[in-house]
Amino acid sequence: xxxxxxxxxxxxxxxxxxxxxxxxxxxxxxxxxxxxxxxxxxxxxxxxxxxxxxxxxxxxxxxxxxxxxxxxxxxxxxxxxxxxxxxxxxxxxxxxxxxxxxxxxxxxxxxxxxxxxxxxxxxxxxxxxxxxxxxxxxxxxxxxxxxxxxxxxxxxxxx
Amino acid sequence: xxxxxxxxxxxxxxxxxxxxxxxxxxxxxxxxxxxxxxxxxxxxxxxxxxxxxxxxxxxxxxxxxxxxxxxxxxxxxxxxxxxxxxxxxxxxxxxxxxxxxxxxxxxxxxxxxxxxxxxxxxxxxxxxxxxxxxxxxxxxxxxxxxxxxxxxxxxxxxxxxxxxxxxxxxxxxxxxxxxxxxxxxxxxxxxxxxxxxxxxxxxxxxxxxxxxxxxxxxxxxxxxxxxxxxxxxxxxxxxxxxxxxxxxxxxxxxxxxxxxxxxxxxxxxxxxxxxxxxxxxxxxxxxxxxxxxxxxxxxxxxxxxxxxxxxxxxxxxxxxxxxxxxxxxxxxxxxxxxxxxxxxxxxxxxxxxxxxxxxxxxxxxxxxxxxxxxx
Ligand code: SF4
Ligand code: SF4
Numbered sequence: 208x209x210x211x212x213x214x215x216x217x218x219x220x221x222x223x224x225x226x227x228x229x230x231x232x233x234x235x236x237x238x239x240x241x242x243x244x245x246x247x248x249x250x251x252x253x254x255x256x257x258x259x260x261x262x263x264x265x266x267x268x269x270x271x272x273x274x275x276x277x278x279x280x281x282x283x284x285x286x287x288x289x290x291x292x293x294x295x296x297x298x299x300x301x302x303x304x305x306x307x308x309x310x311x312x313x314x315x316x317x318x319x320x321x322x323x324x325x326x327x328x329x330x331x332x333x334x335x336x337x338x339x340x341x342x343x344x345x346x347x348x349x350x351x352x353x354x355x356x357x358x359x360x361x362x363x364x365x366x
Numbered sequence: 367x368x369x370x371x372x373x374x375x376x377x378x379x380x381x382x383x384x385x386x387x388x389x390x391x392x393x394x395x396x397x398x399x400x401x402x403x404x405x406x407x408x409x410x411x412x413x414x415x416x417x418x419x420x421x422x423x424x425x426x427x428x429x430x431x432x433x434x435x436x437x438x439x440x441x442x443x444x445x446x447x448x449x450x451x452x453x454x455x456x457x458x459x460x461x462x463x464x465x466x467x468x469x470x471x472x473x474x475x476x477x478x479x480x481x482x483x484x485x486x487x488x489x490x491x492x493x494x495x496x497x498x499x500x501x502x503x504x505x506x507x508x509x510x511x512x513x514x515x516x517x518x519x520x521x522x523x524x525x526x527x528x529x530x531x532x533x534x535x536x537x538x539x540x541x542x543x544x545x546x547x548x549x550x551x552x553x554x555x556x557x558x559x560x561x562x563x564x565x566x567x568x569x570x571x572x573x574x575x576x577x578x579x580x581x582x583x584x585x586x587x588x589x590x591x592x593x594x595x596x597x598x599x600x601x602x603x604x605x606x607x608x609x610x611x612x613x614x615x616x617x618x619x620x621x622x623x624x625x626x627x628x629x630x631x632x633x634x635x636x637x638x639x640x641x642x643x644x645x646x647x648x649x650x651x652x653x654x655x656x657x658x659x660x661x662x663x664x665x666x667x668x669x670x671x672x673x674x675x676x677x678x679x680x681x682x683x684x685x686x687x688x689x690x691x692x693x694x695x696x697x698x699x700x701x702x703x704x705x706x707x708x709x710x711x712x713x714x715x716x717x718x719x720x721x722x723x724x725x726x727x728x729x730x731x732x733x734x735x736x737x738x739x740x741x
Contacts, residue, residue, distance in 0.1 A: 220569035230564045231501055243508055257515075259522035259537065287434035322437040322528045323536060328665075336522065 260338035261321040264291075264314055266354040267335055273362040274355055276333035278309035285328035290318040308361060312354040317347060331365050381405050389418045393496055393726040396736025398710075400725075407721050412714045416740045423741040427700040432458050432667040433532065435700065439687075440526035442704060443738035445485040446680040448477045451530035456611060456676035457687040458532040461669035467658040470534030471612040476650050477521075477529065478678075479643040480547070483554070484513040485681035486636050486643075489733045493633065494565050496730035497574045502565055509557055512550045516543065532667060534660030547651055551644055558640055566637065575630040579716040579728035582627055589715065590708035593683025594639065595732055598632035600625040605679040617649050629731040636733070668695055682706055682733055706738040 256262075268274050278295040296310035326334055334354070344350060377384065382405045389399040397418035403411040423442060427435040436454045440447035452474055459466060466474075491506030514524045520540040521529040529536050565571050581591070586599040596603050604621040606614045622638040624631035671693040677686045683705025690699040709732050717725050 223567045223569045223572075227564045227568050230560055243511070257519045257522065257540075259520070259540070260518055261522040285433070287430050287437060320437060320526070321523065323522065324434060324437070324528075327531075327536065 256338040256340070258338060259336070260340075261323055261336040262339040263316055263321070263337050263342065264319065264325060264334050264354070265337040266312060266333055266356075268356050268359055269362065271362075272356055272359045274309075274333055274359050275331040275362050275365045276309045276312060276329075276355065277331060277361065277365060278307055279330065281328045281330060282325035282334060285324045287322065287324065288318045288320060290315045290320075291325060309355060314352045314354050315350065316342060316352060317350040377403070382410060387725075389415075394729065394736070395492060395734060398734065398736050398739070402722070402725070404722055407723070409717050409720055409722055409725060412717050412725070414710055414713065419737050419740050421737075421741065424700050424702060428697055431695050432461075432669065432697065435697065436531065437526070437528040439702070440528055441737060442702065442741055443680055443682060443685070443706065443735050444525055445488060445735055446481055446682065446685075447526050448474075448481040448529060449678055449680040450685060451528060452478060453676055453678040453680075453685050453687045455530040455532050456678065457674050457689050458667065458669070460676055461672070461674040461689060461691060462532065462663070462667055464533050464661055464663060466534055466612075467661055468613075468655050469657040470659050470661070472650055472654040473535050473539060473659065474530060475612050475614065475617075476547070476647055476654070477517075477535075479646045480513050480516065482643050482681045483640055484510045486640050487513075489636060489681075489730075490561060490565070493727075493730035493733075494571070496726045497571055499565065499568075499571070502561070505557070505560070505564070509550075509554055512553065516546050516550065519543065519546070531660065533663040534658070536660070538659045539654070544651055544654070547647065551648060551651075554640075555644060558637070558644075561637065566633070572630065574724070574727050575628065575633055575731065577628050577630075578720055578724045579629040579632075579731060580627050581712055581716050583625075585715060586627070586712065589712040591683070591712050592705050592708065593679070593681070593733075594622075594632055594635040595683065595709045595712070597622055597635045598624050598731075599627040603684065605677050605684050609677060611676075611678060613650070617646050619646050629728055632731040666695055668693065677703075680705060682735065682738065683709060702741060704738045704741065706734055706736075710734055710739050 266274050266276060278293055280293045283291045283293050292313040293309065294311040294313070295307050297305045298308040300306050321336070323336060326336055342350070382403055384401060384403050387400040387402060388394045389397040394400065399415040399418060401413040401415060402409055421441070423438050426438060430438070436451050439450040439454050442450055487506040487510045491503035494502035517527060518524050520537065520543050521527040522537070581599050583600045586596045586601050591599070591601070592603050600623055602621060602623060607621045619642045622635045622642065624635050669691040672691055674689045674691065675686060677684055684703070685705055686703030688701040688703070689697050692698040713729065713732065716728055720728065
């Protein structure tokens with residue numbers, strides 16, 4: 208290496224470092240204007256989650272405490288993890304016929320991968336994904352949920 | 367011989383020593399276990415030991431239906447979740463003879479390229495961190511966060527999307543998608559130049575990468591390297607160019623090739639690919655045609671008896687999905703050819719004779735994602 212090359216290397220080296228320092232220096236001076244990190248529990252109130260965000264499976268109930276689930280088990284079959292268990296019962300129709308209906312919709316949140324396949328499979332759109340994410344509990348058994356509300360029944364006209 | 371339980375062991379009669387890096391080592395970016403033989407500071411041999419994150423995905427897929435198995439592939443190379451899902455969807459579509467609507471094809475390609483940008487961003491931050499720079503990691507995550515927000519809005523998830531389904535995509539684009547994507551691209555264009563100023567030109571970074579981790583073109587081919595790892599050695603292997611799928615045939619982009627074959631060449635390839643991805647998205651984002659986003663398919667997919675193979679270019683290289691069908695509702699056998707596994711096998715060749723301090727930097731330029739290697 209010639210002496211000239213040696214000094215040239217030092218010069219380009221220092222110059223490249225200065226270029227990088229300019230970028231970081233720029234951020235040092237501007238950082239209070241473009242803050243992008245948010246501290247999590249502090250921003251809880253203004254946290255906006257996308258409406259499609261898949262956080263957990265819920266069953267939609269209307270004001271009369273009625274849902275649209277017929278107990279057809281299509282979602283149970285579509286689920287890759289065995290997260291859903293449908294227990295059905297037989298209701299009596301006014302005409303005195305037996306009719307299959309949903310008894311309990313058991314949902315294992317701890318097994319769910321939020322893949323949305325059950326929601327896609329449901330023919331009556333009885334279940335949806337809810338944009339929630341704070342699922343931690345102290346005991347695993349609390350993650351096993353019953354999705355149909357107590358006393359709820361199927362909406363009129365849903366087949 | 368060494369025993370794995372021994373952290374350091376000397377080999378009698380020589381100056382050589384065997385040490386374990388990992389499986390819980392921050393610089394391996396995952397649970398990768400490397401058994402290294404060193405002589406002083408020179409690496410003599412590197413032996414990757416796998417199995418710490420084996421989830422038996424291929425076996426699991428055999429008991430899942432053709433719709434269900436796709437979600438597991440998001441958990442392989444979790445940084446290219448979209449592209450993995452895409453490969454599976456392509457294989458199933460090929461088996462079933464499903465015609466994908468044009469709108470879905472556009473959406474898929476745009477999503478793939480966004481994923482590639484996010485993945486390369488994360489890689490850029492982590493390779494700089496492997497060489498000792500901390501700031502780039504935060505800058506890269508800032509850009510990646512924008513993509514994650516876009517993904518969250520349209521796909522409903524940030525990392526394991528499960529958005530590509532046989533026949534198209536799961537939901538239609540969110541009304542804000544095009545606007546947000548364009549805002550992101552405009553923002554990102556200026557930031558790439560910042561990346562160059564901060565890291566690419568940096569003399570320390572260049573000295574760390576230039577001339578280390580060399581692999582020749584012939585060796586890259588014989589180790590089965592793909593993706594930016596192989597293209598850094600001048601192997602033309604971009605699946606998007608050679609075997610175009612979806613609408614890649616219609617878009618103009620260059621396959622980035624570098625011939626130096628060292629770590630810095632691999633770095634340059636990925637950085638240039640970021641620019642190519644921007645240009646691909648820009649060409650497509652305004653052209654997305656109206657129409658269906660998902661083809662009508664039967665509820666239960668039953669492909670005919672036979673073997674089906676599809677390949678895509680993920681952020682790390684070529685991903686192949688091989689399905690053997692017996693005509694039932696579940697696959698008889700599924701095999702994934704993951705890019706990380708072959709790229710890792712070349713590590714030993716690249717590192718031999720180098721200093722141990724360079725090992726981490728070389729590994730960084732391979733962009734290893736361990737769950738992809740060890741499925
Ligand atoms: S989101 Fe997926 S894993 Fe969860 S219950 Fe539905 S189908 Fe099962
Ligand atoms: S939620 Fe939908 S798919 Fe599941 S049992 Fe009820 S109606 Fe059937």
